[in-house]
Each structure stands twice: as C-alpha cells, then as structure tokens.
Amino acid sequence: MRSSPRAEPKGTGEGKSRVGLPLLFWRPFRRRGRKEEWIAALGFLSIGLLLIVLFVIWPSIRTIWFSLFDSEGFAGVRNFARLFGDREIVDLGRFLRREPPWGALLHNFVWILVHLPVSVGLGLILAVVFSKIRSWWVGIARGAIYLGIVTPLIVGGVIIRFLFDKHAGMAPQILGALGAPTPWSAGWTAYPETALLALVIGSIWLWTGFSMVLHSAGLSTIDRELYEAAQIDGASELAQFRYITLPLLRPVTLVVAAMTFLWELKIFDIVYVATMGGPGGASNVLALEMYFSAFRELDPYRASAIATLITLFSLPVGYWFARRRLRR
Amino acid sequence: MRKRNILAKSIAIGVAIIWALPFIGIVMTALRPSREVLYGWWYPPFHLSIKNFVGAWTHPTAALGIGLRNSVQVAVGATVLPTLVASLMAYGLGRLRFPGRGPLLMLIGLLLALPQQMIAWPLFREMHAMGLLNSLTGLILAHSAWGLPWIVFFLRGYIETLPVELEEAARIDGAGRLKTFLYVIFPLMLPALASVMVLQFTWVWNDFFLALILIFDPNKMVLTQRIPLLRGQYHVDWGLLSAGALITMLVPLLVFIFLQRYFVKGLIGGAVK
Numbered sequence: 236m237r238s239s240p241r242a243e244p245k246g247t248g249e250g251k252s253r254v255g256l257p258l259l260f261w262r263p264f265r266r267r268g269r270k271e272e273w274i275a276a277l278g279f280l281s282i283g284l285l286l287i288v289l290f291v292i293w294p295s296i297r298t299i300w301f302s303l304f305d306s307e308g309f310a311g312v313r314n315f316a317r318l319f320g321d322r323e324i325v326d327l328g329r330f331l332r333r334e335p336p337w338g339a340l341l342h343n344f345v346w347i348l349v350h351l352p353v354s355v356g357l358g359l360i361l362a363v364v365f366s367k368i369r370s371w372w373v374g375i376a377r378g379a380i381y382l383g384i385v386t387p388l389i390v391g392g393v394i395i396r397f398l399f400d401k402h403a404g405m406a407p408q409i410l411g412a413l414g415a416p417t418p419w420s421a422g423w424t425a426y427p428e429t430a431l432l433a434l435v436i437g438s439i440w441l442w443t444g445f446s447m448v449l450h451s452a453g454l455s456t457i458d459r460e461l462y463e464a465a466q467i468d469g470a471s472e473l474a475q476f477r478y479i480t481l482p483l484l485r486p487v488t489l490v491v492a493a494m495t496f497l498w499e500l501k502i503f504d505i506v507y508v509a510t511m512g513g514p515g516g517a518s519n520v521l522a523l524e525m526y527f528s529a530f531r532e533l534d535p536y537r538a539s540a541i542a543t544l545i546t547l548f549s550l551p552v553g554y555w556f557a558r559r560r561l562r563r
Numbered sequence: 564m565r566k567r568n569i570l571a572k573s574i575a576i577g578v579a580i581i582w583a584l585p586f587i588g589i590v591m592t593a594l595r596p597s598r599e600v601l602y603g604w605w606y607p608p609f610h611l612s613i614k615n616f617v618g619a620w621t622h623p624t625a626a627l628g629i630g631l632r633n634s635v636q637v638a639v640g641a642t643v644l645p646t647l648v649a650s651l652m653a654y655g656l657g658r659l660r661f662p663g664r665g666p667l668l669m670l671i672g673l674l675l676a677l678p679q680q681m682i683a684w685p686l687f688r689e690m691h692a693m694g695l696l697n698s699l700t701g702l703i704l705a706h707s708a709w710g711l712p713w714i715v716f717f718l719r720g721y722i723e724t725l726p727v728e729l730e731e732a733a734r735i736d737g738a739g740r741l742k743t744f745l746y747v748i749f750p751l752m753l754p755a756l757a758s759v760m761v762l763q764f765t766w767v768w769n770d771f772f773l774a775l776i777l778i779f780d781p782n783k784m785v786l787t788q789r790i791p792l793l794r795g796q797y798h799v800d801w802g803l804l805s806a807g808a809l810i811t812m813l814v815p816l817l818v819f820i821f822l823q824r825y826f827v828k829g830l831i832g833g834a835v836k
Contacts, residue, residue, distance in 0.1 A: 279655030553676020
C-alpha cells in the first residue's frame with residue numbers, strides 16, 4: 236500500500252496556513268504542505284463522508300450499541316447468547332435429522348454449503364465450455380443466464396414461486412408425471428421438506444450468471460499461447476483445464492466466491508416474496524428474521540443482535556476483499 | 564474433436580433451455596388470459612390478452628403505474644447524486660496524499676461488505692426524526708449513501724490508472740485542484756462513470772429492502788414493493804403477477820439489451836480489478 240502517510244515526502248511549503256477554505260482549491264500544487272493537503276482532501280471528501288457517516292456508519296454503530304441492550308437495560312452479550320439458544324435461529328435438535336425448520340442461521344449455512352460450490356463451479360464450467368464452441372445456442376444460453384443477474388431479486392422470487400407452484404409450476408408437474416410422491420409433485424414452497432431447497436435451486440438459477448460473466452472475462456485475459464504449447468506437448472483438454480485454466484483463474488474464482496458468500500449471507504428478497512420464511516419457518520433466513528424482529532415484533536435489541544451477527548460473518552470476507560483491492 | 568463439440572453443444576442447448584424456460588413461462592403467462600394458464604402455461608390454446616398488464620398497471624392496492632413513476636425518480640436521484648459526490652471523493656482519495664488516507668480507504672472497503680440489515684432499524688428511526696420517512700427524498704439519500712462506498716472504490720481504482728502527467732500539465736498552466744478535477748480528470752472518467760451509473764441505477768431499481776423499511780405510503784411505494792402486494796391473500800393470480808414482474812423487469816431488460824457492455828465492465832471492475 237503506498238497510502239501509508241509516513242512514506243510520503245515532507246511538504247515543501249509549510250506554514251501557509253493563511254489559506255481560507257474557498258481559496259484552497261486553486262493553491263498551486265508545488266507549494267502544498269501537509270496540512271493543506273489535508274484540508275484540500277477534506278474539501279473533496281466532506282460531502283461524501285457526511286452522507287456515509289450519517290446514513291451508514293452512525294446507524295451501524297447504533298445497531299452494535301442496541302445489540303448490547305435489552306428492554307431491561309445493559310445486557311452485554313446476552314442477546315447473542317440468547318440467539319444461539321433460540322430455535323428460530325439454531326435448532327440443532329432437528330438439524331439433518333428431521334425436515335426443516337432448522338433455524339435461520341443453519342438455513343443460511345446450508346444455503347451457502349450448497350449454493351456456493353454449485354453456482355461458482357457451474358459458472359466456471361459454463362464460461363470454459365462456452366468459450367470453446369461457436370453456436371447460436373451459446374448466445375441464447377449466455378443471454379438467459381445473464382438475464383438472471385439483472386433480474387430484480389423480488390421478481391426472481393416470484394419466478395421461483397411460479398416455477399414450483401402446484402398447478403402452474405413446471406417442476407412439480409414434470410416430477411408428478413414421472414411419479415414422484417407428494418411434496419415433490421406438489422407446490423414445493425408450501426412444504427417444509429422442499430421450501431428451502433426450492434429457494435436454493437432458484438438462487439442458483441439467478442446467480443450463476445455472476446460467476447459465468449466474471450470467469451469469462453478472466454478467460455479472455457489468459458494467453459492463447461499457453462494452450463498451444465500444451466497442445467504441442469500432448470496435454471489433454473482436461474489437463475489443460477486443470478493445469479492452465481484453473482490456476483490462472485484462481486484470483487477470479489476467489490473473488491467470485493467471496494462475493495457469492497456475501498450475497499448468500501444477506502439473502503432476503505427471494506425468501507420474502509416466495510415463502511415469507513415459511514411454512515412454519517422452514518425457509519427462514521437471518522436477514523428475514525432480523526426484519527421480522529425489528530419491524531413486526533418491534534424488538535430492536537434482538538434485531539440488532541441478528542444484524543450484528545450477519546456483519547460478524549461478512550466482515551472477515553470484506554476485510555480480505557478490501558485488503559486485496561488496496562494492495563495493488 | 565467431433566465428440567467434444569457435440570458434448571459442448573448439448574451442454575449449451577440444455578443450459579439455454581433450463582435457464583430460459585422460467586422467463587418464457589412468465590412471458591407466456593402474462594400475455595394470456597388467466598383461465599388458459601391455470602394448470603400450466605405450456606398447454607394450448609394460446610390467445611393474446613393484455614388484460615393482465617392493464618390489471619397490474621391500475622391495480623387497486625398496488626398500481627404499478629404509480630410505482631414506475633416513483634422508481635424512476637428514486638433510481639435517477641440515487642444514481643446522479645452518489646456518482647457526482649463519489650467522483651469528488653475518488654479524486655481526493657486517489658490523488659491527494661494526506662494522513663489517515665489508508666485507514667479511511669480500509670474503512671470504506673469494509674463498508675462494501677456491510678449487510679443492509681446493519682443499518683435498517685437506526686436508519687428507520689433517524690429518517691423518522693428527520694421527517695424523511697415515507698419520502699422519496701429520504702430513500703434517495705439512503706441509497707446514495709449506501710452506494711457511495713463501492714462507487715468511490717471503483718472510481719478511485721480508475722483514477723489511479725490515469726497518467727499523472729496530464730494533471731501536472733494542468734498545474735503548470737496554473738489550474739488549481741478543483742479546476743484540474745473538473746476539466747482534466749472528470750472528462751477522462753466518463754467511461755468509468757457510465758459503468759458506475761448503469762450498475763447503480765440497476766441496483767437501486769432492483770432494491771427492495773431499503774424501500775420496504777423506509778416507504779409505506781401506498782402512493783409512494785416503488786415498483787419492487789408492489790410486487791408482493793399483487794399476490795392475493797389466498798389465491799395467486801399468476802397472470803397479474805407475471806405481468807407485474809415483466810413491468811418491473813422492464814428497466815433491467817433495457818439495460819440488458821442496450822447497456823450490457825457497461826454493466827459487465829462495471830461488474831468486472833468492481834469485483835476483479
């Protein structure tokens with residue numbers, strides 16, 4: 236990082252503090268001092284910082300603050316302890332032994348476990364496959380997948396519900412014709428066994444495009460000659476993928492995985508419109524539970540604890556991501 | 564070689580069908596009378612009807628016509644304002660060397676990962692206290708502030724790729740910082756600004772959560788908020804809902820058709836670079 240203040244050369248024109256605020260913008264560069272540099276920066280940054288502090292940072296601090304209290308006063312980490320004992324959040328007794336609800340946190344966890352490898356991997360594979368052939372089917376496939384990332388998630392949720400509807404939906408109708416039993420041949424979003432699965436599948440359908448687009452862009456930066464050299468050495472297509480494509484795309488894959496993780500963690504719209512977390516909480520997620528807690532049950536303390544929890548999960552990834560982008 | 568191509572092509576065909584079918588289903592359902600699609604949109608007969616669109620547009624509790632107007636206002640405001648503010652910030656962070664710049668960049672970077680839930684409740688109270696609850700202005704401000712960190716990051720990255728020589732030339736000609744920014748940097752930033760605006764516009768348009776918590780006056784609700792309301796309490800009218808979904812998708816669809824290049828560039832620049 237070349238932003239380290241200590242590494243900067245000392246200003247040459249120190250002591251020019253007579254400059255008024257309106258004047259600072261046309262100070263000649265060569266006479267700038269450190270202090271003036273700072274004031275000038277303030278001029279450029281102030282409006283934006285004001286907005287960010289007012290509507291992002293201050294509310295976040297308030298949320299952390301709220302999460303440490305309950306209706307009786309200071310609670311320390313009690314809210315968080317309560318969350319982990321709350322069946323709406325974590326229900327280890329049912330987890331994997333019975334059908335959902337398993338609690339919002341575990342639903343997010345399962346969601347990530349399934350969705351992350353599938354959508355990232357599928358996007359990678361499709362990007363590679365589509366780069367190899369020319370066919371107008373590729374155009375259609377790319378277009379349809381791409382459409383998923385520009386689709387408002389609220390519409391995405393409607394489409395998921397539609398896809399798995401008992402009467403109008405394709406999935407249950409096809410499975411029913413194949414002789415599948417009840418939850419599978421009925422409205423998926425109405426049964427606890429299938430509701431979460433329907434949402435996860437739908438979210439893969441919506442999000443694979445992100446991975447595909449970024450991986451496609453990454454592919455176009457790989458030097459063709461590497462493949463030609465490999466072909467001369469007799470490397471199979473699979474070996475080329477394994478030893479050239481995959482390692483060279485690794486930075487892209489990591490970024491895609493990080494962004495996907497953050498996306499899954501805060502998933503809200505799809506669930507809100509398709510199932511409302513139901514039936515009986517079987518497809519509830521943290522973000523939705525936070526919304527219910529804050530705006531339906533009017534319990535800002537619990538809601539703040541949930542929000543802080545989501546942030547605690549996202550921050551390490553966010554830190555890694557920010558460091559990576561600042562290091563360049 | 565032959566076998567490889569056939570495999571790749573069949574993957575493309577399968578993927579094209581699976582990914583396109585849900586969209587085709589929505590279009591088919593929206594364009595046909597409700598009784599035809601009750602038991603699946605793939606069954607004949609096929610008759611064209613715009614009743615669903617009219618119904619969604621003038622729905623008694625969730626008229627999309629008004630929603631569209633509100634969405635346009637919010638999306639335009641929450642695109643122009645943060646883009647201008649962020650380009651100033653990006654110049655400050657990209658070119659000026661001041662103490663605290665590193666930590667400040669880090670802080671802004673961390674904000675990129677913040678979930679909206681983290682600001683929801685206090686923001687609601689703050690907007691209430693400021694009298695901005697239930698107002699499009701409030702929503703525009705919230706969206707602007709929320710979008711600023713990523714736009715600043717994006718634009719700062721872009722500014723650092725610009726040659727410093729141009730600014731030095733401007734300096735020799737006697738231009739100050741603000742002038743240098745306005746006449747040298749800002750015009751050079753236009754391609755990046757296009758990407759930023761397309762992406763931010765689409766995101767604000769698509770957003771549901773901030774609107775949900777800040778707007779509840781039926782006349783002021785944006786498009787995405789009205790979609791869940793189109794769904795009946797007991798009975799789902801798929802024709803109406805599909806038409807609503809298509810109206811809401813109108814803008815992302817236009818972006819998809821005409822501005823794909825900028826959108827993808829923005830995604831790539833925002834994520835990979």
